Amino acid sequence: MPVRITAFNGSPRGRNSNSHRIIEPLLQGAREAGAQTEEVFLIERDVKQCRGCFACWGVTPGQCVIKDDMAGLIDIYLESDYVGLATPVYGMLMTGLFKNFTDRFLPLATPHIHRNDDGSFYHEGRVRHFPKQFFIANSGFPGGHNFELLKAYQEIAKQSGASDIVLEIYRNCGEALGETSDRHPDLIRNIAAFNEALKQAGREMVTTGAVSRDTVDRLHMPLIGDEEYMTLANREWDEMLGESQ
Numbered sequence: 001m002p003v004r005i006t007a008f009n010g011s012p013r014g015r016n017s018n019s020h021r022i023i024e025p026l027l028q029g030a031r032e033a034g035a036q037t038e039e040v041f042l043i044e045r046d047v048k049q050c051r052g053c054f055a056c057w058g059v060t061p062g063q064c065v066i067k068d069d070m071a072g073l074i075d076i077y078l079e080s081d082y083v084g085l086a087t088p089v090y091g092m093l094m095t096g097l098f099k100n101f102t103d104r105f106l107p108l109a110t111p112h113i114h115r116n117d118d119g120s121f122y123h124e125g126r127v128r129h130f131p132k133q134f135f136i137a138n139s140g141f142p143g144g145h146n147f148e149l150l151k152a153y154q155e156i157a158k159q160s161g162a163s164d165i166v167l168e169i170y171r172n173c174g175e176a177l178g179e180t181s182d183r184h185p186d187l188i189r190n191i192a193a194f195n196e197a198l199k200q201a202g203r204e205m206v207t208t209g210a211v212s213r214d215t216v217d218r219l220h221m222p223l224i225g226d227e228e229y230m231t232l233a234n235r236e237w238d239e240m241l242g243e244s245q
C-alpha cells in the first residue's frame, strides 16, 4: 500500500493561493517517492460552523449532526498516513475557514475531562491512531513576528501528543511566491531553491518518516530581503491605486 498523504488547504484563495504554491511541490516530492497524494481545498467544500451542541458527544457519539462534507473529510483524514494542515496568517492567526475545519473534529474526542501530568487538561481521542501531521503557514509580512501565535498553537498541539507533527513550515514574504512579471533573478533562484526543499521534504517524509534538520533549514531560507519585499509590495499597491490615493 502506498503512503497516503492529504493536505488540507485553508486559504480562501483555494487553487490560486500561496498555500497551494507551497503544498504542491511538497506533494510532488512525496509522489516521486511513491506516495498517493491529495490536496483538499476547503473553500470548495461545504464545511459549516460547529454549533457547539455537543450532540457528537452525547446524542450521536462520534457523529456530528450537521449534514455537510465534514464527515467525508474526517474519513479522508483518518485514512491518511500523513495530513498537512495549511493556513495563511490572518490577523496573526489562521483563517476562519481553517479554524472552522479544525473545530469540526470534535466528534473524534470523547467528553470526559482528564488531567495531564503537567496539570493541563485534555479529552481522550475516540480513535487510537491519528495520522502524522505537517503544518504550513505563510505570511504576507516579512520577518517572523507574525508566526508567534501559530507557533504557540503548534507547541500546545505537540505537547498534547495527539498527533506526531513531523514538519512545520513558517514561510514569510508569502506574496513573493505569486506570479509577477518583474521578479528579480535572486528571487527566482530563491523560489526555485525553496521548491526544491519542499520536494525534498515530501520525499523524506515518505522514505524516512521524518524531515531532516538540513531540509527544514532550507525551507526557512529568506526568499527576498525585508526592505526589498516591502518596496515591491508597496509599489504594487501604488500602481494599483494610482491617482485614487
Ligand SMILES: Cc1cc2nc3c(=O)[nH]c(=O)nc-3n(C[C@H](O)[C@H](O)[C@H](O)COP(=O)(O)O)c2cc1C
Residues within 6 Å of the ligand: 011, 012, 013, 016, 017, 018, 019, 020, 087, 088, 089, 090, 091, 092, 093, 138, 139, 140, 141, 142, 146, 173, 174, 175
Ligand atoms: C484578512 C487578512 C488578514 C491578514 N493578516 C495577516 C497578518 O496578520 N499577518 C501577515 O503577515 N499577513 C496577513 N495577511 C496576508 C496573508 O497572510 C498573505 O497574503 C498570504 O500570502 C496569503 O496566503 P494564501 O494565498 O495562501 O491565502 C492577511 C490577509 C488577509 C486577507
